[in-house]
Amino acid sequence: MNPQELLNQLKERFGEENIQEARVENKRLFFKVPYEKAHEVALFLKENGFDMPITMGGTDFPKKNVIEIFYGIWSSVHDFVVMMKFDISREEPKFKTFIEIWPGVHNFERETWELLGVEVEGHPRLKLLLLPDDWSFEEEGYPLRKDFNPSRYKRPWGDEE
Amino acid sequence: MSHDMHRYLTDPFQEITELGDGLFRLNIGPQHPISGQGRFLVITDGEIVYDIEVDIGYSHRGIEKILEYKNYVQAVVPLERMVMLDTSNILMGFVRAVEDLYGVEPPPRAKYIRTIINELNRISSHLYALGLFAESAGWNPAIFIWTTADREPILDLLEMITGARWSHSFFIPGGVRADLPRGIKERILNTMDYLEKRFEVYEDAWIYNETFRLRTEGVGVLPRDKAIEWGAAGPSLRASGVAYDTRKNEPYSAYPELDFKIVTHTAGDSYARGWVRFEEMKVSVDIIRQAIENMPEGPVKKTLPPRPVKQEALARAETGRGEINFYIYTEGRDKPYRVKISPASFRNFFVIEQLPKIQEIKLADVPPMIYSFDPWFLDADR
Amino acid sequence: MLDWILEFVKTNFQPLFRIIIFPGLTFLFVFTIFAVWFQRKYLARLMMRMGPVHAGKVLGWLQLVADALKLIAKEIILPKYAYKKLFLFSAITLPVIPAAAIALIPFGPNFAIFNLPGYTAPLFLGIMSLYPIFIILMGWSSNNKFTLIGAFRTIYLDVAGEIPIFLAVLGVMLWAGTYDLQTIVEMQKNMWFVIPQFLGFIVFFISYFAMIEKAPMDIPEAETELVFGYRTEYTGALFLDTMMGDYVNVLAWSLLMITLYFGGYHGPQVFPDPILNGAFWILIKLIIILTITFTVIISYARLRIDQAIRLGWYYLIPLALANIVLTVILKSLGV
Structure with missing residues (x-):
């Protein structure tokens, strides 16, 4: 199977309207699904040999008022990468975990939870991973959100000016 | 045995009561000859390891x-x-x-x-x-x-x-x-x-x-x-x-x-x-x-x-x-x-955490097991 | 007062010399320092580096003095929850145990610190078997998880190493027909016991590494998982003391190996005085044994505790028993 064939299969199975912004490259397939369909598509991908998560994260879009979550899954059978993306609301950012489908996303989802402030429902261990233990989300915010301003943190050795 | 001695005998096991079954938590890192800029929380009974938790983020x-x-x-x-x-x-x-x-x-x-x-x-x-x-x-x-x-x-x-x-x-x-x-x-x-x-x-x-x-x-x-x-x-x-x-x-x-x-x-x-x-x-x-x-x-x-x-x-x-x-x-x-x-390393640390769940690992095996993956805390922390 | 002291020294010159100068305290100190220096320089060469070069003009010989001064000058930290009396007592007493055992080793014809005819070989082993007890006390009284695991591992390692080494010594005693170290050395004038007791020697040599707790079997202090094992909490002068105990322990077991298998103080005539000659040869043999020990230390990875116990019980103890049986058969045949 190559990316184009997978895309055709996906469109056939889930309908043209659900597979949006699809783009085929050399060994890559990018597409976007509505959040409601994401777990179904993920299960379909897993059944078709996309078994190894290689990246996962999110992008904050304050203008569009969404957070885009992406999952990059490599297939040990077909040897190419699928990037599945879906949008969640920025006001109430949450989605259901994909750990049952791909166990390897455990730490990636944990990281997305703390850095982007996305509630991952059903995740077994939502505990600070990269941020300091005394990090307060209320005061300091979520570092990878676009409204987070890193320049308010002083350098430990003093400012350059 | 005097009361005093008894206290010292039981003290090292204090956390065991928390975990039950004669287990205790061993902190390998962040100040340890092998740990690097991170921490491995090893739950062990002294020789057999039941769980490893990798604590990254010390150098994020x-x-x-x-x-x-x-x-x-x-x-x-x-x-x-x-x-x-x-x-x-x-x-x-x-x-x-x-x-x-x-x-x-x-x-x-x-x-x-x-x-x-x-x-x-x-x-x-x-x-x-x-x-x-x-x-x-x-x-x-x-x-x-x-x-x-x-x-x-x-x-x-x-x-x-x-x-x-x-x-x-x-x-x-x-x-x-x-x-x-x-x-x-x-x-x-x-x-x-x-x-x-x-x-x-x-x-x-x-x-x-x-x-x-x-x-x-x-x-x-x-x-x-x-x-x-x-x-x-x-x-x-x-x-x-x-x-x-x-x-x-x-x-x-x-x-x-x-x-x-x-x-x-x-x-x-x-x-x-x-x-x-x-x-x-x-x-x-x-x-x-x-x-x-x-x-x-x-x-x-x-x-x-x-x-x-x-x-x-x-x-x-x-x-x-x-x-x-x-x-x-x-x-x-x-x-x-x-x-x-x-x-x-970010991905490999997760694998290290999972390994004790599928097989018996001894405390002495923990360092070679970790270093066989060549994990690098700075790499995982970004 | 002064007269009395002078009189005492004059009348008791021989035993005092043995206790204080050679082979007593001064020798132990100097030789420990030499052994550490030798280990550093020798291992450095095997690692393709130089070792200490700066302190002292020649070969960095002052480095150890500098290190010792640094350690003595450091603060002695008593852990808050340690059992302090035992913590101090066990560390300070540690070097005394192997030093007391060395008192039984003959350094020349009838020249030991403690010239006790009779049961010196079992007495030596008896004293040395106290050593692990102090290690266990150290690990336990520190009240730290790493030291405690280290102490438990010492118990396991003793089970693996002490029994075969005692059985190997029993083989030598059977072959010689005596318990006396002095007599055992005298009997090796023409043939070292390493030849008739070769099986026993193999057992002794492997168990030796378990007893000195060095590299293939430095399991109790396993740096990679236990920081420094039972010694983790010791600082400054106390740490120096425990290191001293460690090296005197190496010295004691090496001297026993020389005495039992390599003819003790026997060797070609170099000095006319037999005691001087004996001391010279025992030092030469000691340096050779240490060189071999250090080479082994650097050539192998550390065994796991279960592997060490398996080695002891599956291979060394049967081999030691076979050696005893062989010895008995050979002796009854009148060889």
């Missing part, structure tokens, strides 16, 4: 956030701080992603120079990793000091080519900063001869040493299906029998034109992971020889066009620790809108 610098404020050339410097041992391979993934965004193909000579530097860096990274692996199996520092000494000629070569021993900042999107200096080819070939001689010594003294095999064979076995499911990366994946190497599966630089094979092992234990690293160094020596032989002439860099042609790119590259991939989203400016770095 927010590189992903920093990159949102840097243009693509400035981004090179903070990115290199991820793994100082292996800077050019880390950078390779980023440079590939940016070139993909801008639709630029580097000139052929630049590709060959990149290949040589990547492979030199890979050998030096593997040597360091294997030295730590030997030491973690309880070797006196002899092997570590041997490998450190044998990294020196490689670092000298890198210094001659790039001007720096560790953080070269030599790759830029569109090529490399400068051409090779005169007379470097003979020096590289001499160093390769020296390294091959040293590899023979290593095989005799260390790789096939009885006690080393006793300590590492059958320790931390990672089955093939679990390796894929948990997302192991690099030599750890190949040691479990998955023939995946980015250099072969998604060839970049000069790799498609060179002849080499993917080193794999089927055992999946700590020894296999170390062995795969060791054999990969030999493959790297071979690749460098071929690259020098087939080196084309020509320019070494191209300028980037003013605007990227794509909005997003996902690029993968093979570092010493395994695959790194960069997902870059851009809105057309000279800076990325979002960079997602997925380093090998």
Whole structure:
């Protein structure tokens, strides 16, 4: 199977309207699904040999008022990468975990939870991973959100000016 | 026994009552001979390990956030701080992603120079990793000091080519900063001869040493299906029998034109992971020889066009620790809108956490098991 | 007062010399320092580096003095929850145990610190078997998880190493037909016991590494997982003291090996005085044994505790028993 064939299969199975912004490259397939369909598509991908998560994260879009979550899954059978993306609301950012489908996303989802402030429902261990233990989300915010301003943190050795 | 004595007898077990079943929590790190800039929380009954929790984040610098404020050339410097041992391979993934965004193909000579530097860096990274692996199996520092000494000629070569021993900042999107200096080819070939001689010594003294095999064979076995499911990366994946190497599966630089094979092992234990690293160094020596032989002439860099042609790119590259991939989203400016770095160590740490759940691991096996993955806290923390 | 002391020294010159100068305290101190220096320089060469070079003009010989001064000058930290009396007592007493055992080793014809005719070989083993007890006390009284695991591992390692080494010594005693170290040495004038007791020697040599807790079997102090094992909490002068105990322990077992298998003080005539000659040869043999020990230390990875116990019970104890049976058969045949 190559990316184009997978895309055709996906469109056939889930309908043209659900597979949006699809783009085929050399060994890559990018597409976007509505959040409601994401777990179904993920299960379909897993059944078709996309078994190894290689990246996962999110992008904050304050203008569009969404957070885009992406999952990059490599297939040990077909040897190419699928990037599945879906949008969640920025006001109430949450989605259901994909750990049952791909166990390897455990730490990636944990990281997305703390850095982007996305509630991952059903995740077994939502505990600070990269941020300091005394990090307060209320005061300091979520570092990878676009409204987070890193320049308010002083350098430990003093400012350059 | 006096009351006082009794208190001291029970004190060391204080946490056991918390965990039940005669278990207690052992803090390996962040101040421990093997831990590095992180912590392993080991739940053990003194000899048998029931759970390992890896606590990363002690050196989180927010590189992903920093990159949102840097243009693509400035981004090179903070990115290199991820793994100082292996800077050019880390950078390779980023440079590939940016070139993909801008639709630029580097000139052929630049590709060959990149290949040589990547492979030199890979050998030096593997040597360091294997030295730590030997030491973690309880070797006196002899092997570590041997490998450190044998990294020196490689670092000298890198210094001659790039001007720096560790953080070269030599790759830029569109090529490399400068051409090779005169007379470097003979020096590289001499160093390769020296390294091959040293590899023979290593095989005799260390790789096939009885006690080393006793300590590492059958320790931390990672089955093939679990390796894929948990997302192991690099030599750890190949040691479990998955023939995946980015250099072969998604060839970049000069790799498609060179002849080499993917080193794999089927055992999946700590020894296999170390062995795969060791054999990969030999493959790297071979690749460098071929690259020098087939080196084309020509320019070494191209300028980037003013605007990227794509909005997003996902690029993968093979570092010493395994695959790194960069997902870059851009809105057309000279800076990325979002960079997602997925380093090998981040994935391998998760695998380390899972291993005690599928087999019995003893406390003494924990260090060799961890170091067979060659995890790097700075790599995982970003 | 002074007269009395002078009179005492004059009348008791021989025993005082043995206790204070050679082979007593001064020798132990000097030789420990030499052994550490030798280990550093020798291991450095095997690791393709120089070792200490700066302190002291020649071969960095002052480095150890500098290190010792540094350690003595450091603060002694008593952990808050340690059992302090035992913590101090066990560390301070540690070097005394092997030093007391060395008192039984003959350094020349009838020249031991403690010239006790009779049961010296079992007495030596008896004293040395106290050593692990103090290690266990150290690990336990520190009240730290790492030291406690280290102490438990010492118990396991003793089970693996002490029994075979005692059985090997029993083989030598059967062959010689005596319990006396002095007599055993005298009997090796023409043939070292390493030849008739070769099996026993193999057992002794392997168990020796378990007893001195060095590299293939430095399991109790396993740096990679236990920081420094039972010694983790000791600082400054106390740490120096425990290191001293460690090296005197190495010295004691090496001296026993020389006495039992390599002819003790026997050797070609170099000095006319037999005691001087004996001391000279015992030192030469000691340095050779240490060189071999250090080479082994650097050539192998550390065994796991279960592997060490398996080695002891599956291979060393049967081998030692076979050696005893062989010895008995050979003796009854009148060889």
